[in-house]
Amino acid sequence: METVINMEALINMVLLTLLALITLGIIRVRNLFAVVVLTGAYSFLMASVMIVLDAVDVAMTEASVGAGISTVLALSALYLTKTEEAPPRYTAALPLFVVIGTGAVLIYGTYGLPHFGMADTPMNTGVGADYLARNYQETGVPNVVTSVLASYRGFDTLGETTVIFTAGIGVLLLLKRFRQEG
Amino acid sequence: MSIVNEIIANYNYWITIFLMLSGLYIVVAKSNMIKTLLGLAVFQTSVYLLYLSPGKILGGTPPILEKGIEVYSNPLPHVLILTAIVVGVATLALGLALVVRINEAYGTIEEDEITAIVDREDHAE
Known part of the structure; x- marks a missing residue:
């Protein structure tokens, strides 16, 4: 069977990979100022992913609220507290165990989910389609x-x-x- | 179905789960309160992704009605997530304010140091 790589899906995957890399940075960096800046970059990337996922209104909100207001709030909190995280006291073994266990169960769960980008899933043919069909006659708002x-x-x-x-x-x-x- | 198609079909879910677990790890393992709150924010954004990914239709457009366009992505997750983003920033603000007060009271924002101080005070009584 031939493999057709959809351009939208490709851009989506590249952006998601960058998102994962930034998250690794957020975990590892101990200077809180750098963490806040990374979180801002994370929010902007998330906004780009949302644009690719056709959620333009959400992307706009994420860029202004997630990357804007949240960053300002976090920076003000840093100004009023401390900017360096203390070195870890305990080993990360137990948290890692919990996280990997949860992850295994969640990955197992994804096999029951519909594939990415499909139009004929219950979610997209049910309520969502109904709103799209009724919206303009009932409210007159195109968005x-x-x-x-x-x-x-x-x-x-x-x-x-x-x-x-x-x-x-x-x-x-x-x-x-x-x-x-x- | 080829392996590449399989990866494309599930990649969004895998990254969503990775972000979710990163957030969980930060919340569980880190003792610094500001870092914990930012980890909680990462956790929260992963949930946005979990909602938005299945609503996307490949080849579709954003749900703004226009003549000549047939396929729109599902608008309902977008509405729910708009609400979630704003509520998320409200909780973040409240949490950071609490951290500022804790720092004033104990002089530290590390959870284990605060636990040690509270223990010492309890024994002194």
Whole structure:
């Protein structure tokens, strides 16, 4: 059987390999400043992968929130704390054992999943196709992601806003200096 | 099916699992709290990949309706992951704020050093 390598799949695989390499860097490097910069690069690469996976809205959010705001937050935390990680005290044997065990089970699980890029999977023929078909008549918004986010799953977005609000209050309570009375 | 096709069909899942395990390893093995939080972020992005990969259709376009285009990728995972990204940054912010407070209270962000300090305080009482 002849092997046809799809260009989209190839770009996707190259980007994913780079992503894996950066992750190795994040694990090994002990200077936290370098780790934060690597995490920023990781987020941008992840945004590129998302573009290849046709998730353009998600890619934009990941580039601005994941690579932008997260990096700024982490850098501010470094400014307020320490920038060097202490050398490890214990051997990594037990964590490695746990991780490899989990990995073996997960790899076994992938054999039950549909192959990459197929159109006839239950996920792509069911709910997703339904949204694509009904969207324009019901909402008039050409961007299906926007219309699902704002119209069909509006309560989800409300919940998300509540989570951000709660987190904001939490950060304020933690970092604000309360003046002692008397 | 040839071996190359087999690799292409599963490569996304393998990398997703690799990222997931890297995140798990950082969370379990590293004692530095900021590093742990960043590892948690890696773990989280691997879940984004897990959701987005099966929704991709090779030869499809982003789900923005346009005349003359027939095949669109699945929009539903994109919606779910948009929510997840924003919630993720909220938890990261809260976690980092906690780390800053812990550093003020104990003078260190290494988990095992803090455990040692707490033990010593318990014995002193």
